Amino acid sequence: MADRRRINGPPGGTRPPVFASLQESSTGVANRAQRQRQPTELRKIFLKTGLIPTASGSSYLEFEPSASLAAARSNPKSLIPPSSALKLACTVHGPKPLPRSAAFSPNLVLTTHVKYAPFAARKRKGHIRDASERDLGVHLETALRGAIIAERWPKSGLDITLTIIEAEDDRWWGDAPDSHDASWGMMNVLAGCITAASAAIADAHIDCLDLVSGGVAALVSDDSSQSASSAPRLMLDIDPAEHRSILSACVVAYMPARDEITELWLKGDSSRAALDKNDGRTGHEALIDGAVDAARGANTVLAEAVRESIARSFA
Amino acid sequence: MASLPPIAIPGQRLGPLSTYSAGPGTHVQQSFIYASIAGPVVADPAQPKSQTRPTLRVSRVISSKDQASSNPAVPAVMSKPRYNTLPAVDSIVLARVTRVQKRQATVSILVVVDESATQSQDQSRTASDNDNVASILTSAANPENHSSTDELRFQALIRKEDVRAVEKDRVVMDEMFRVGDIVRGSVISLGDQSFYYITTARNDLGVVMARSDAGNMMFPVSWKEMRDPVTGTGEQRKVARPF
Numbered sequence: 001m002a003d004r005r006r007i008n009g010p011p012g013g014t015r016p017p018v019f020a021s022l023q024e025s026s027t028g029v030a031n032r033a034q035r036q037r038q039p040t041e042l043r044k045i046f047l048k049t050g051l052i053p054t055a056s057g058s059s060y061l062e063f064e065p066s067a068s069l070a071a072a073r074s075n076p077k078s079l080i081p082p083s084s085a086l087k088l089a090c091t092v093h094g095p096k097p098l099p100r101s102a103a104f105s106p107n108l109v110l111t112t113h114v115k116y117a118p119f120a121a122r123k124r125k126g127h128i129r130d131a132s133e134r135d136l137g138v139h140l141e142t143a144l145r146g147a148i149i150a151e152r153w154p155k156s157g158l159d160i161t162l163t164i165i166e167a168e169d170d171r172w173w174g175d176a177p178d179s180h181d182a183s184w185g186m187m188n189v190l191a192g193c194i195t196a197a198s199a200a201i202a203d204a205h206i207d208c209l210d211l212v213s214g215g216v217a218a219l220v221s222d223d224s225s226q227s228a229s230s231a232p233r234l235m236l237d238i239d240p241a242e243h244r245s246i247l248s249a250c251v252v253a254y255m256p257a258r259d260e261i262t263e264l265w266l267k268g269d270s271s272r273a274a275l276d277k278n279d280g281r282t283g284h285e286a287l288i289d290g291a292v293d294a295a296r297g298a299n300t301v302l303a304e305a306v307r308e309s310i311a312r313s314f315a
Numbered sequence: 316m317a318s319l320p321p322i323a324i325p326g327q328r329l330g331p332l333s334t335y336s337a338g339p340g341t342h343v344q345q346s347f348i349y350a351s352i353a354g355p356v357v358a359d360p361a362q363p364k365s366q367t368r369p370t371l372r373v374s375r376v377i378s379s380k381d382q383a384s385s386n387p388a389v390p391a392v393m394s395k396p397r398y399n400t401l402p403a404v405d406s407i408v409l410a411r412v413t414r415v416q417k418r419q420a421t422v423s424i425l426v427v428v429d430e431s432a433t434q435s436q437d438q439s440r441t442a443s444d445n446d447n448v449a450s451i452l453t454s455a456a457n458p459e460n461h462s463s464t465d466e467l468r469f470q471a472l473i474r475k476e477d478v479r480a481v482e483k484d485r486v487v488m489d490e491m492f493r494v495g496d497i498v499r500g501s502v503i504s505l506g507d508q509s510f511y512y513i514t515t516a517r518n519d520l521g522v523v524m525a526r527s528d529a530g531n532m533m534f535p536v537s538w539k540e541m542r543d544p545v546t547g548t549g550e551q552r553k554v555a556r557p558f
Binding site: 095096097098100102103104105149153154155156202203205206207208209210211255256257258303306307309310311314 | 322324325326327328340342344349351352353354355375401467468469470505507508509511
């Protein structure tokens with residue numbers, strides 16, 4: 001759908017040209033972001049609630065930027081930032097009356113909106129929500145619907161709006177699109193959205209079964225040798241810019257107190273995972289378990305943020 | 316009896332169903348009580364006649380009683396009042412009349428009066444969500460603020476037969492309510508898709524604040540009349556008994 005109300009930039013985006021020769025000679029492989037963390041080590045998460053006073057609940061979430069960003073800042077070789085880290089804000093409005101046209105509902109009616117800021121990704125996003133944003137909204141709604149006790153709020157609606165201020169990259173910016181290409185960054189964005197929305201819902205005092213948090217795990221093959229022996233390995237909380245090739249990834253929304261998954265999104269080929277010989281799991285089982293572990297890690301941050309939110313409102 | 320955490324977060328296990336019964340802000344799963352909102356945990360002692368176990372609830376607001384027990388040295392500091400209680404059957408609401416028709420009056424609900432706050436002895440410093448009732452009402456009674464925020468409030472109807480308990484068939488809606496009046500009512504039904512149903516058929520329910528034709532705040536003189544202090548003219552209303 002074309003946006004007729006605003007004066008838009010050129011549709012293809014306006015990135016400065018980067019020549020391959022420039023990358024090879026000065027910046028090249030050395031400048032490529034490398035994962036410094038252990039395979040099971042998560043990035044640090046900043047999460048704070050109650051930053052938007054007009055909303056009934058709100059939260060702000062930020063992932064720790066990768067080490068390559070700090071290195072590039074201290075010793076800049078290129079104007080283009082080497083990696084990006086997720087930053088997003090979530091607002092919850094409601095419970096509020098349903099619009100007059102809506103039918104009677106004995107439950108809370110949940111609506112979720114996910115919107116990228118125009119500058120959030122390397123490729124500019126339009127003002128109208130595109131297919132991927134609507135897709136994220138549907139995934140998020142599924143994740144939250146399983147956690148909210150909807151029958152406690154009859155005849156009312158809850159609007160959850162997420163603004164992505166900085167999105168994750170889908171691959172390293174210097175790489176040409178290849179066969180393994182998919183929107184891997186979206187999966188990290190979804191995990192962040194779930195965690196942030198859960199904090200904002202708790203901040204708004206909406207009844208929930210549990211704090212639901214998002215986690216990502218992926219099968220990546222990093223070896224530059226590209227030998228056949230290098231089977232893909234399982235990594236938690238991937239930054240897609242740090243990996244050469246991501247074979248498959250999985251997002252879960254997980255409630256640790258009940259050990260339940262409310263949302264599962266698995267993408268790619270998980271058949272070639274390098275697991276231990278005595279590990280009886282299949283690739284996708286390992287992937288889901290990894291994502292659940294990542295979600296458990298995010299939940300500790302989430303629980304702490306919610307405790308802070310109570311301490312602030314009841315102090 | 317296991318010790319209760321002072322503050323709970325959603326999904327936190329609070330206690331077994333054999334020791335407690337579940338109150339507001341909690342849910343039950345596999346015979347354990349879990350918190351469903353974040354807040355201080357309160358165990359209301361068992362009432363000897365009605366129930367055998369203490370009720371466990373997670374409070375949305377900190378009441379003066381809870382505050383005193385937790386840290387008596389620190390005086391109650393009012394947090395920013397935040398209000399998200401839904402109208403339920405039998406809850407007392409304050410609403411503004413937006414439209415008066417022959418058979419019904421349309422009102423928009425401004426605030427759901429917190430029952431627990433009104434019951435406690437310490438009226439002056441009950442910290443409830445509705446701390447800013449005064450400010451809500453004065454701004455709502457102001458004619459300039461009408462209709463701008465009505466879409467965000469819950470709408471309700473007072474039907475002609477729900478206005479008063481006696482002589483129901485002689486009710487004339489124009490002599491009961493005027494647009495802009497603030498009415499205290501009791502919710503009788505969640506109603507249909509768009510409206511709650513409210514009754515004022517009790518002595519303590521009815522118009523609590525009203526402006527006269529001249530635009531002055533009126534004071535009640537009887538159960539069916541309010542008077543303008545400046546011009547001295549009386550107007551008819553279904554007046555709520557003042558406290």
